[in-house]
Amino acid sequence: MPVSGAARRLPPWAAAFQEATAGFLRGGVRWHAPMDGYTTFKVGGPAEAIVLPRDRHELALLVQTLAAIKVPWLVLGRGSNVVIADEGLPGVVILFGRDFAKIELLAEEAESAVVRVEAGCALARLVGWAVKRGLAGLEFAAGIPGSVGGAIVMNAGAWKKEMKDLLVGVTVMDGQGAIMTRRLEEMHFAYRSWGEPRGTIALEGFFRLQKGDPLALKTICGEHRQRRKVLQPQHMASGGSFFKNPAGQKTAGQLIDAAGLKGRAVGGAMVSPVHANFIVNTGTATARDIMELMRMVQQVVLEKFGIALEPEVKILGMK
Numbered sequence: 439m440p441v442s443g444a445a446r447r448l449p450p451w452a453a454a455f456q457e458a459t460a461g462f463l464r465g466g467v468r469w470h471a472p473m474d475g476y477t478t479f480k481v482g483g484p485a486e487a488i489v490l491p492r493d494r495h496e497l498a499l500l501v502q503t504l505a506a507i508k509v510p511w512l513v514l515g516r517g518s519n520v521v522i523a524d525e526g527l528p529g530v531v532i533l534f535g536r537d538f539a540k541i542e543l544l545a546e547e548a549e550s551a552v553v554r555v556e557a558g559c560a561l562a563r564l565v566g567w568a569v570k571r572g573l574a575g576l577e578f579a580a581g582i583p584g585s586v587g588g589a590i591v592m593n594a595g596a597w598k599k600e601m602k603d604l605l606v607g608v609t610v611m612d613g614q615g616a617i618m619t620r621r622l623e624e625m626h627f628a629y630r631s632w633g634e635p636r637g638t639i640a641l642e643g644f645f646r647l648q649k650g651d652p653l654a655l656k657t658i659c660g661e662h663r664q665r666r667k668v669l670q671p672q673h674m675a676s677g678g679s680f681f682k683n684p685a686g687q688k689t690a691g692q693l694i695d696a697a698g699l700k701g702r703a704v705g706g707a708m709v710s711p712v713h714a715n716f717i718v719n720t721g722t723a724t725a726r727d728i729m730e731l732m733r734m735v736q737q738v739v740l741e742k743f744g745i746a747l748e749p750e751v752k753i754l755g756m757k
């Protein structure tokens with residue numbers, strides 16, 4: 439098993455981990471791995487370890503081992519909806535590499551097709567794949583960064599559509615390594631949530647897509663991407679929309695804008711002047727800056743409008 443990283447920084451559980459995984463872990467381990475390069479916000483201290491399992495069997499043995507030696511873990515997609523603490527993450531960050539990125543046409547009918555997509559596949563690749571084959575439904579996702587797994591877990595959406603509208607089922611692994619495929623009707627998707635218990639891993643999604651015209655689909659995707667370019671600060675590091683839209687007439691962005699907070703900054707973190715629901719990293723932000731700005735925005739919006747904004751981004755590793 440290849441091991442990289444400064445040996446003197448190995449966490450106290452490293453020896454037990456190495457001994458327990460020596461017989462099965464073919465994917466590499468990166469010790470003390472800075473996480474800022476793994477998130478679109480470009481902040482975050484080191485994870486104690488990053489592991490890329492090669493297949494489901496290895497992943498199952500890995501989560502069982504980590505449970506047995508009591509080491510925390512989480513799965514990260516492309517890090518486009520997270521803020522990772524400056525202090526980093528304890529335990530193991532599990533990443534899905536090329537071995538978890540297949541797209542497969544499972545069944546084709548006159549009007550539609552069912553496609554199986556593994557969690558590590560980039561959402562952009564899936565959208566491009568579907569458009570090329572004239573399979574419609576995922577155009578809303580054109581321009582949303584991230585992995586298919588992350589998009590399922592976050593129930594990512596735009597233009598009044600979301601992942602659950604296309605999904606017919608999801609294969610998941612529980613915290614004990616057991617794998618099961620759940621039909622959409624058995625799941626509890628909600629706004630920016632897939633409703634599964636903590637510690638559940640999305641392994642693959644099954645999507646029903648409708649037959650369409652590739653050229654027309656390409657045009658729609660292009661329009662969506664263009665709208666994003668105009669409406670969002672895409673040239674700056676961010677985690678996308680920071681807060682969930684609250685129930686009611688106004689979006690989080692409209693409330694933050696109406697509170698006069700566009701351009702407000704804490705350290706290197708700033709409420710984007712382009713889109714008020716984007717907190718951007720102007721280049722020097724720390725996770726602490728982002729959190730302080732988040733709390734300030736929440737406080738001002740609560741005082742002015744009586745509305746408690748809830749973060750959409752996942753805040754990882756904060757004490």
Ligand SMILES: Cc1cc2nc3c(=O)[nH]c(=O)nc-3n(C[C@H](O)[C@H](O)[C@H](O)COP(=O)(O)OP(=O)(O)OC[C@H]3O[C@@H](n4cnc5c(N)ncnc54)[C@H](O)[C@@H]3O)c2cc1C
Pocket residue numbers: 478512513514515516517518519520557581582583584585586587588589590591592593594595596638639640641670672676677678679752
């Ligand atoms: C510029 C920009 C624009 C964006 N626009 C949109 C938008 O229009 N709509 C929208 O909904 N979102 C948007 N986002 C947010 C983000 O892209 C989506 O939520 C995306 O689906 C997250 O995927 P990811 O792979 O990056 O997930 P990550 O950020 O890596 O993870 C998100 C959460 O899911 C968990 N997770 C990831 N993969 C798995 C897995 N396989 N199993 C279990 N848990 C997992 C992580 O632990 C974390 O809690 C935007 C972000 C940016 C930066």
